[in-house]
Amino acid sequence: MAKSSSELLRIATAGSVDDGKSTLIGRLLHDTKSILEDQMDHITETSERRGDGYVNLALLTDGLRAEREQGITIDVAYRYFQTGAAATLDDAGAGTLEAAFKTGRKFIIADTPGHEQYTRNMVTGASTADLSIVLVDARRGVSEQTHRHAYISSLLRTPHLVVAVNKMDLVEYSEVVFNRIVAEMTDWAARLEIADIVFIPISALQGDNVVERSVNMPWYQGPSLLYHLEHVVIATDREMDNVRFPVQWVIRPMTDDHHDYRGYAGQMAAGILRPGSEVVVLPSGRKTKVKTIDSYDGELDVAFPSMSVTLRLEDEIDISRGDMIVDADEAPTVAREFEAMICWMSEEPMRTGGRYAVKHTTRSTKTIVDKLEYRVDVNTLERDHDVDELRLNEIGRVHLRTSTPLVVDPYSRNRATGSFILIDESTNDTVGAGMIRSGR
Amino acid sequence: MRTARMTFHVGDETSTHYELSHLQALEAESIFIMREVAAQFERPVLLFSGGKDSIVLMRLAEKAFRPGRFPFPVMHVDTGHNFPEVIEFRDRLVEELGERLIVANVQDSIDAGRVREETGPRASRNRLQTTTLLDAIAEHGFDAAFGGARRDEERARAKERVFSFRDDFGQWDPKNQRPELWSLYNGQIRKGEHVRVFPISNWTELDVWQYIAQEGLEVPSIYFAHTREVFERDKMLYATNEHMELLDGETPFELSVRYRTVGDMTCTGAVRSTANSLLEVVTEIAATRITERGETRADDRVTEAAMEDRKREGYF
Known part of the structure; x- marks a missing residue:
């Protein structure tokens, strides 16, 4: 080798x-x-x-x-x-x-x-x-x-x-x-x-x-x-087939030298981008092309995972943090309802009906636990369907609903666009780690 | 002094897969972290000491936010016992970058009666900095402060998060840290609390020097060998200076030394060295058998958990 x-x-x-x-x-x-x-x-x-x-x-x-x-x-x-x-x-x-x-x-x-x-x-x-x-x-x-x-x-x-x-x-x-x-x-x-x-x-x-x-x-x-x-x-x-670029930060200097500059900064989560690549901005669905891939060291001819770059696009589209730039072919799912595996990390158990803040890629929103389907015994892989809460260090399958849509892939396809954390808004602690199975 | 720029190509397009060198991967992660802070917090600040780690932070901030300005000011907590070469360097770098500098003076905290100056030949303002830092964070309403600490530096730091939560007393509770998964950083805090953010947590001392070479970054001259009048105390070499009194039996002598870390003159030791180019410095570090803090920082020698204790109080 x-x-x-x-x-x-x-x-x-x-x-x-x-x-x-x-x-x-x-x-x-x-x-x-x-x-x-x-x-x-x-x-x-x-x-x-x-x-x-x-x-x-x-x-x-x-x-x-x-x-x-x-x-x-x-x-x-x-x-x-x-x-x-x-x-x-x-x-x-x-x-x-x-x-x-x-x-x-x-x-x-x-x-x-x-x-x-x-x-x-x-x-x-x-x-x-x-x-x-x-x-x-x-x-x-x-x-x-x-x-x-x-x-x-x-x-x-x-x-x-x-x-x-x-x-x-x-x-x-x-x-x-x-x-x-x-x-x-x-x-x-x-x-x-x-x-x-x-x-x-x-x-x-x-x-x-x-x-x-x-x-x-x-x-x-x-x-x-x-x-x-x-x-x-x-x-x-790394996932090289489908482009996933969560927008992290918009660079708009508005100085004399760069008056019209508008760059979308972020880290490549999947796929390969080049100047001229056709892309779609989600959740709006607007289509455009990559004009330049900028970095401090100059314009680049390619961007791939896990590079941190800044994209400029051909068309003026309203894009902000939390939006995702993807390729035109195989788009991720824009969803508000999810099935996911959750690992619970707080002394305060997760219960059906619980409300949390959710952080997924660069987007934050609120979520409610609609259903706790089962808990996994991590030693035997047996599933216990007769459960009403997930306690500290337990892993289970849940159904979640979010207040605004998320742009997701199954975790099995992409660890970056398929993962999220749950935050307890009364303590601001990170209480759960989630892996998306599907969304709709 | 500037050094020749090393050439590194991005990726490897001749092979079928696209790869980043370890330094490119570390850089991309650090840029991501800095942008997360800019997006998640209202009033961040970058803590700058003039040392090599914070010099790297400044370059990473340029990479994260140019052609825009930094979406935060740069702040130096000045003990008044810094090396003059470092202060001169600080002012020049910030001016060249066109960014905003805030200087928080420990002397002001002493004058205002917020802290009391230690006395005696072993007096140091190292610990007093914490009060000045926390006061400045409160005064300016900063909710996030970038620091250049690395996990390879010290045992307590090896367990610290990238987003490290501080309560409204500025304290760190190592047993109650938020889990940090994937690259999903939880920056939610209440008013009065803040977060210390360490974008180069995963870098080692060698990575930092490699990056300085790659980027052709200027560093203060005291990092390179020079002849200096020093004296020996507790098996460390200190520069003779107006802030330290000699004890009986301590005799100053001239020696070729350099500094491996940049801190206060009262607690930062020099190392015997003739390395006066980047190559020689890096060669020396790669061959060294002693850690940087063990070799040069008296502040970590007070007790076994000296760093943990200071961090709990709100130190850098």
Whole structure:
């Protein structure tokens, strides 16, 4: 496989205290030289003081006082590392700036705790992830928690899933054990919609198959975890067929130099635009063409996801924030009634008849919950139809009605135009995360 | 000083798929965040320190809003203990960009009796800035304030949201943060509350320098190696200056140093360095084995949770 250009891979990991997730992240950071000496000194000293008996790499990600005091992870932590930088510099010597910056991939890990608020945190981490890593303890095999992690990854449409079968050193690097877990998990995953699932036998503690291929498992022919992370192709995950451009901000300088300038600023959510592309503005339905694609660095000849650009159009049309510029062929649905999956994130349950503010792309409106159809048991996938509320960390199917129309796609087609959040207007808190199934 | 512009092409049209480099992806995300703030809030402000991170914010604001003006002013909280090179740089940059600058002075807060100056050889105005900042936010009625903080800087920051809610006392409650999903940022607040917004949350120190090189941005001269009279205290090198008294046994000496972060002279340490070009600086950072705050910021060394505690009070 050709080495991909230096791009960004967003990873979500989830796991509980014992499955070695912190050790794995610690090892990825350590082996890519992303943990610096003062950080290492600090956690070594803290581990000793607490009597951990080993260098507790979890301390790296537990950033808050309460987390360190209670020895638990409360919230999603973000970690960063990149590959290739140090190696290139060693070669570069007195090289050039370009050489100094030449890196492999850059990685953002959303590290989510497995116990407290697990669904809320996992959903948050998975919502932006290109890839999820689910850890399985080789001694225990596939657990309810593994099921739950895989389900949430598939619900949030994280395009790539890695099942890292950890602690292989404690099962004598047994191929039989690994194959049994692969078979069991493949069976379960068949009930989910997962586009790409890869299994890797590792030992985070010993380092087997994390960065380097393991000599202890000659029967395993696949890549190490880091190699996979560096080479998994994500460019084709983006929706390139149909143009979706939610208008975020209208640039109207009204200065002498730019008196008649009117540009529509936003981030490409899907598709490819060029000057001359025919477009439709929704919800009005007015048709026009792209005149120019502007950026600070000059006019561009193409715009694609996830570029932030400014469009000027051929015709003067009244367009404001919340409108969506789409291509003339396959328009999204302009709808006021929706079926959606909701993950509830508030102590105050969601009830039928509840009213909330809704934020979808760059548009905000009000919504009412018409019906709660069922609740999903995230461990077994069973549906409970006899429900009248969704509580914190529960996931269910709902029918919603909005006060003004939204321009939507099914979440399965587009994560940007198919997702929304619900806001409790008495507290202004974000209380629900929604994924649209259909709209009318 | 200006550096040669690096050339980066947008996307890769020779292959079948369209890809952004990691820096282009980060830039697009940051521009999106800045435009969201402009659209969702009535009175935003950009907090500018003269440091490299806020210099990047200024360029991102140009990218987000040109050919229009910034839909917000730029504000500097001036402790009166800043490096003169940085103040000179601040004034020049804001003028070149043609934007509005507000300076909130810690000295004014002291004169008005809002805060009391620390005394003694280790006195610093670092903590006093919080009061000046919160007073200025209240006085101008700002409902959103951009900051250049990054999650890779510090452990408490690694857990902070991009839209970080502050109550009407300006306080951050890390255990009660709004979940942040997709790119749907919830900016709803009540009167008197505000939101701190961190558009470069996902950038690392190396990303920032790479972007400075790519964009050919000017940075204050103290980021490059120069000979300066310094003294050593608590294993850090401080510039001798009128705001700090020497303790017994501290002897000033001349050394080739540069600054890795820009803060107050009273709490920002210099690093031994001969790097006087962007390439040498970047090479030095890529090879360094110590974090930027660990190496240069005394303010984070007070306790294990020094940053978390200051942030809870309303610090940057």
